Amino acid sequence: xxxxxxxxxxxxxxxxxxxxxxxxxxxxxxxxxxxxxxxxxxxxxxxxxxxxxxxxxxxxxxxxxxxxxxxxxxxxxxxxxxxxxxxxxxxxxxxxxxxxxxxxxxxxxxxxxxxxxxxxxxxxxxxxxxxxxxxxxxxxxxxxxxxxxxxxxxxxxxxxxxxxxxxxxxxxxxxxxxxxxxxxxxxxxxxxxxxxxxxxxxxxxxxxxxxxxxxxxxxxxxxxxxxxxxxxxxxxxxxxxxxxxxxxxxxxxxxxxxxxxxxxxxxxxxxxxxxxxxxxxxxxxxxxxxxxxxxxxxxxxxxxxxxxxxxxxxxxxxxxxxxxxx
Amino acid sequence: xxxxxxxxxxxxxxxxxxxxxxxxxxxxxxxxxxxxxxxxxxxxxxxxxxxxxxxxxxxxxxxxxxxxxxxxxxxxxxxxxxxxxxxxxxxxxxxxxxxxxxxxxxxxxxxxxxxxxxxxxxxxxxxxxxxxxxxxxxxxxxxxxxxxxxxxxxxxxxxxxxxxxxxxxxxxxxxxxxxxxxxxxxxxxxxxxxxxxxxxxxxxxxxxxxxxxxxxxxxxxxxxxxxxxxxxxxxxxxxxxxxxxxxxxxxxxxxxxxxxxxxxxxxxxxxxxxxxxxxxxxxxxxxxxxxxxxxxxxxxxxxxxxxxxxxxxxxxxxxxxxxxxxxxxxxxxxxxxxxxxxxxxxxxxxxxxxxxxxxxxxxxxxxxxxxxxxxxxxxxxxxxxxxxxxxxxxxxxxxxxx
Numbered sequence: 001x002x003x004x005x006x007x008x009x010x011x012x013x014x015x016x017x018x019x020x021x022x023x024x025x026x027x028x029x030x031x032x033x034x035x036x037x038x039x040x041x042x043x044x045x046x047x048x049x050x051x052x053x054x055x056x057x058x059x060x061x062x063x064x065x066x067x068x069x070x071x072x073x074x075x076x077x078x079x080x081x082x083x084x085x086x087x088x089x090x091x092x093x094x095x096x097x098x099x100x101x102x103x104x105x106x107x108x109x110x111x112x113x114x115x116x117x118x119x120x121x122x123x124x125x126x127x128x129x130x131x132x133x134x135x136x137x138x139x140x141x142x143x144x145x146x147x148x149x150x151x152x153x154x155x156x157x158x159x160x161x162x163x164x165x166x167x168x169x170x171x172x173x174x175x176x177x178x179x180x181x182x183x184x185x186x187x188x189x190x191x192x193x194x195x196x197x198x199x200x201x202x203x204x205x206x207x208x209x210x211x212x213x214x215x216x217x218x219x220x221x222x223x224x225x226x227x228x229x230x231x232x233x234x235x236x237x238x239x240x241x242x243x244x245x246x247x248x249x250x251x252x253x254x255x256x257x258x259x260x261x262x263x264x265x266x267x268x269x270x271x272x273x274x275x276x277x278x279x280x281x282x283x284x285x286x287x288x289x290x291x292x293x294x295x296x297x298x299x300x301x302x303x304x305x306x307x308x309x310x311x312x313x314x315x316x317x318x319x320x321x322x323x324x325x326x
Numbered sequence: 327x328x329x330x331x332x333x334x335x336x337x338x339x340x341x342x343x344x345x346x347x348x349x350x351x352x353x354x355x356x357x358x359x360x361x362x363x364x365x366x367x368x369x370x371x372x373x374x375x376x377x378x379x380x381x382x383x384x385x386x387x388x389x390x391x392x393x394x395x396x397x398x399x400x401x402x403x404x405x406x407x408x409x410x411x412x413x414x415x416x417x418x419x420x421x422x423x424x425x426x427x428x429x430x431x432x433x434x435x436x437x438x439x440x441x442x443x444x445x446x447x448x449x450x451x452x453x454x455x456x457x458x459x460x461x462x463x464x465x466x467x468x469x470x471x472x473x474x475x476x477x478x479x480x481x482x483x484x485x486x487x488x489x490x491x492x493x494x495x496x497x498x499x500x501x502x503x504x505x506x507x508x509x510x511x512x513x514x515x516x517x518x519x520x521x522x523x524x525x526x527x528x529x530x531x532x533x534x535x536x537x538x539x540x541x542x543x544x545x546x547x548x549x550x551x552x553x554x555x556x557x558x559x560x561x562x563x564x565x566x567x568x569x570x571x572x573x574x575x576x577x578x579x580x581x582x583x584x585x586x587x588x589x590x591x592x593x594x595x596x597x598x599x600x601x602x603x604x605x606x607x608x609x610x611x612x613x614x615x616x617x618x619x620x621x622x623x624x625x626x627x628x629x630x631x632x633x634x635x636x637x638x639x640x641x642x643x644x645x646x647x648x649x650x651x652x653x654x655x656x657x658x659x660x661x662x663x664x665x666x667x668x669x670x671x672x673x674x675x676x677x678x679x680x681x682x683x684x685x686x687x688x689x690x691x692x693x694x695x696x697x698x699x700x701x702x703x704x705x706x707x708x709x710x711x712x713x714x715x716x717x718x719x720x721x722x723x724x725x726x727x728x
Contacts, residue, residue: 034427035427039420132538133509147509147514235416239416243415243416245413248414293373
């Protein structure tokens with residue numbers, strides 16, 4: 001069998017060791033943290049999933065999306081409505097929300113196939129702008145709660161486990177994050193990933209080689225929307241509240257900032273980007289209460305100049321340099 | 327590869343540590359007024375579309391500094407911790423959690439914004455932390471049965487809307503009314519009260535237009551409202567948009583009788599930017615003294631306030647009524663804390679807040695008294711109509727409400 005067609009790519013020994021370290025940290029570190037910090041970490045995980053999805057679409061496949069926050073909102077609201085209107089438990093509502101946003105992504109991605117580059121960016125920007133207002137729309141108010149939003153109840157640990165609610169929420173989110181990272185990694189390393197990258201870098205050559213452009217681009221849209229939707233649902237469960245004001249266009253832009261700072265076209269970049277989006281505004285706030293966004297802007301500028309390939313890219317270069325020396 | 331992953335892990339830990347620095351000292355202290363400090367939390371939109379209100383947080387911080395300079399409360403100093411939520415409800419939840427869990431505040435005082443307060447209400451009541459004197463007039467903050475830890479801090483929007491409706495019915499029973507409202511809880515609450523006040527005459531509303539806080543301008547809404555031919559205009563918008571609406575209406579040659587919601591009456595931050603001549607005839611309500619009103623020029627409370635502004639908040643705008651509001655509320659909190667006496671627990675603070683009787687604060691309008699009870703969580707329920715004459719707001723009529 002042609003090794004290039006194998007679906008899963010086996011991990012190298014080094015990769016497994018690294019994964020073990022990260023996993024250990026992810027599982028054990030939270031035990032030392034308090035509720036508020038766990039809440040923040042849970043949000044980081046949710047952002048990481050969203051960034052992973054966006055990276056798949058914009059980083060690996062080159063389809064720039066300026067409105068990805070909309071898919072997060074769709075996932076969040078789908079989960080909220082399923083939980084409050086249909087009594088679905090949260091652990092079912094999250095994957096269901098993923099399916100809903102997958103469909104939304106495919107629906108949007110289909111006409112978007114005709115668009116490229118800046119036009120696609122504009123279309124997605126339009127989606128990102130329109131969605132918060134649609135959520136407030138009177139006609140849909142019965143479902144979305146309109147401007148009042150929807151209040152969710154906080155999940156308890158299952159089977160009466162003596163776990164703090166925040167700790168449980170963190171582990172629950174982690175249990176979604178890990179497989180999604182693993183799936184994304186395999187997608188990228190395999191046939192599909194190569195097709196996506198080929199379509200980004202040399203679309204004409206790729207099509208000439210038999211890569212079905214429409215199918216893969218649509219796939220990228222759908223999957224990235226699914227990731228964003230799951231992320232939105234997880235964040236909604238953690239915050240216990242969904243409101244249109246949380247998904248303004250600024251949120252979509254923040255996601256884009258996340259993938260660029262984290263590292264376009266890299267899986268681990270999603271995590272670095274998530275850490276950036278979650279903590280840098282808070283740090284900026286503490287550094288200067290008068291002009292925190294100016295500080296944030298300075299951070300962004302610094303990253304743009306010093307880390308042109310994002311944090312992941314910089315770390316990769318460091319590793320290569322160390323390997324050369326050693 | 328392992329090396330750079332370890333670097334990443336360290337970076338993450340550093341990031342968390344930076345964010346949690348005081349936490350190392352915290353461990354599980356008794357919240358609040360332990361020792362010589364009273365920690366008070368506050369959430370304001372220092373950034374984002376509602377940042378005009380942030381001055382309220384700043385004047386409150388200045389007030390508590392003054393209280394500290396004068397000896398504090400029962401010998402304890404107040405530490406006022408005010409954080410930014412950018413008018414984003416999800417951020418407000420995060421900030422509330424930080425204030426309660428990391429900073430261990432006694433209460434969260436005067437958090438601003440209806441959506442943000444809605445987002446944190448469940449958490450505050452679950453954790454039994456007072457969410458006191460919410461800076462929002464939404465009617466939902468007066469629900470002691472379901473949310474005993476949440477209390478309002480502004481006259482109810484619906485009551486205000488009703489007052490305007492009744493005035494219109496009395497003065498212009500054949501009015502054709504246009505309404506501009508912000509498309510969120512606050513805007514819709516006002517509109518609801520207004521319609522309730524109009525009752526069967528609600529059909530007099532010939533045009534309604536809404537806007538989002540993220541909209542850059544509202545020109546198109548004003549144009550649409552003008553073309554409806556209305557001769558009465560109810561302007562439900564926050565300061566930035568109110569200024570735009572007033573100016574645009576005038577520039578279009580549309581001069582309806584305009585009722586302006588109380589949130590946007592500030593001469594300094596709304597009427598001056600709109601244009602003072604364009605604001606002549608505006609009608610609103612007041613429940614506290616306007617610093618630009620000549621009537622209060624020699625009023626001892628206003629003089630004291632002006633001296634305070636000079637000394638403690640010189641960068642603040644001394645003609646911005648929001649700065650009077652902040653001072654007023656801070657005084658109210660001081661009263662509550664003193665009433666709670668030596669036992670400064672959260673439950674006691676809430677109890678004191680729910681038992682304010684005929685409290686006439688010096689900066690409130692004479693006759694506007696603060697009254698709360700375990701079943702009445704609206705401290706301010708009386709208001710007086712006022713009209714802008716091009717230079718200042720002039721009160722007319724009587725204090726209405728309870």
